[in-house]
Amino acid sequence: xxxxIDDVLREIASVDATDGFPARVRExxxxxxxxSGIGLPxxxxxxxxxxxxxxxxxxxxxxxxxxxxxxxxxRAIEGPPQTTGTAAGGQEMAARDAAPSPSPSVRPARMSxxxxxxxxxxxxxxxxxxERALPALSGLGAIGPHSLPTVPLAIHEREVGALRAxxxxxxxxxxxxxxxxx
Amino acid sequence: MTxxxxxxRAQAGDTAAFGVIVDRYQHVVVxxxxxxxxxxxxxxxxxxxxxxxxxxxxxxxxxxxxxxTWLLTITWRQALSxxxxxxxxxxxxxxxxxxxxxxxxxxxxxxTQLADAEFRRAVSSVIRTLPRKYREALxxxxxxxxxxxxxxxxxxxxxxxxxxxxxxxxxxxxQRLARLGWDR
Numbered sequence: 485x486x487x488x489i490d491d492v493l494r495e496i497a498s499v500d501a502t503d504g505f506p507a508r509v510r511e512x513x514x515x516x517x518x519x520s521g522i523g524l525p526x527x528x529x530x531x532x533x534x535x536x537x538x539x540x541x542x543x544x545x546x547x548x549x550x551x552x553x554x555x556x557x558x559r560a561i562e563g564p565p566q567t568t569g570t571a572a573g574g575q576e577m578a579a580r581d582a583a584p585s586p587s588p589s590v591r592p593a594r595m596s597x598x599x600x601x602x603x604x605x606x607x608x609x610x611x612x613x614x615e616r617a618l619p620a621l622s623g624l625g626a627i628g629p630h631s632l633p634t635v636p637l638a639i640h641e642r643e644v645g646a647l648r649a650x651x652x653x654x655x656x657x658x659x660x661x662x663x664x665x666x
Numbered sequence: 667m668t669x670x671x672x673x674x675r676a677q678a679g680d681t682a683a684f685g686v687i688v689d690r691y692q693h694v695v696v697x698x699x700x701x702x703x704x705x706x707x708x709x710x711x712x713x714x715x716x717x718x719x720x721x722x723x724x725x726x727x728x729x730x731x732x733x734x735t736w737l738l739t740i741t742w743r744q745a746l747s748x749x750x751x752x753x754x755x756x757x758x759x760x761x762x763x764x765x766x767x768x769x770x771x772x773x774x775x776x777x778t779q780l781a782d783a784e785f786r787r788a789v790s791s792v793i794r795t796l797p798r799k800y801r802e803a804l805x806x807x808x809x810x811x812x813x814x815x816x817x818x819x820x821x822x823x824x825x826x827x828x829x830x831x832x833x834x835x836x837x838x839x840x841q842r843l844a845r846l847g848w849d850r
Contacts, residue, residue, distance in 0.1 A: 485849070489839065490808075492789045497808035499700050501692040505710060509688050509717045513681060529752060 669733040677724050684724070687733070688717055694734060694811045695741050701805035702745035703754075704794070712748045716741040731819055738812060738820040785848060792842045800835035807832045 667686065675683035692713065699712035720740050727736060748754055793801060806817060807828075818825040843849070 485840070488785065489789065489836070489843070492786050493793075493804065493808040494810065495786075496790065496793070497697060497701065497805045498810070499693075499697055499706055499709065501696040501710060501713065502706075505692050505696070505713070506685060506688045509692075509714050510681070510685055512714060512718055513684070513721060529756060 670729065673724065673727060673729070673733060676721070677727070684721055687720075691734060691737055694809075695737055697809040697811060698738050698741045698806060699745045699748075701802050701809065702742065703749055708748065708754070709745075712745045713741065715748070716744040719744060732816070734812070735816045735820050738816065742821055788843060788846055788848055789839070792839055792846070795842065796835055796838055800831050800838065803828050803831035804835035804839075 667683075669687075669690075672683045672687050672690075676687065695713045695716055696709050699716065700706065700709040703709050703712060716737070720737055723740070727733075731739075793805070796804070803817075806812065807814070812820070814825040814828055817823075817828055821828070
């Protein structure tokens, strides 16, 4: 069995180079060693991978996210500086950075401008949550102990009838061994 | 002409001398590549690349090891690099060719040929299932071109480790063949 295995192993392992192998090596030596046969597939593979990566990158670019754009429009007026954003957002940021800080009297006008810009971009005049005014505190119902309903404690108000004396009960006397006999 | 003379001439720019080296060691280099990549066409590609690398590295060859061992070192590294490359992985993904294909049966009576072909097919398929390090050592040793000392020097693995890998590969091969009914 061992010899049989050895024979087959030797036959499998002892492959010879095909005819013309030295000539092919010389040809590649003469051509400067170029054309190993894997250069073109490697380039094609790299190109495909780059295209796929670019496609994925473009599909998740912030331009395609409406909510991000809307938040950026609001922040361009009164929010903190953005580190990332769209070209429009970047322009607004640059304008904000160049201009002096808005005074309280200027802010309503700026908010109005932002709202107009937002309507032009998205066709909606509904302001984002952070721009909506809070309702007045006076409009809220008061919450306190006086608003709790009073619960009648009826059990304490029930009248208790007069106590009656219990009449004495006559218990007949027993003989000394009467209990044991029963 | 000896290897040393051929190397000296090739180092001086004599490409014909290097051609003689290619003629002399083509089979040895292809077999070493075959032990790693397992496919004949890829083994020839690796062997060509290995000879080109050897030609470029020839000025640095000092003769510390024999030319054959030096070529084995270059071929082995080239084959490992080839097997890890993305292009090869993609090429194999779309190919149905097997590693270590069965060899053709020798001339023999018809029934013996059939049994031999069956056995060769079983051995080829079991070789493919062996752990990579065992399989590589087994196939390189089975080619019979190198001593364990030469293999040790070229691969950077102790000779004792290589001997153990070959022995373990043979034991597993025999065991798996027995499971397939080839125990006699």
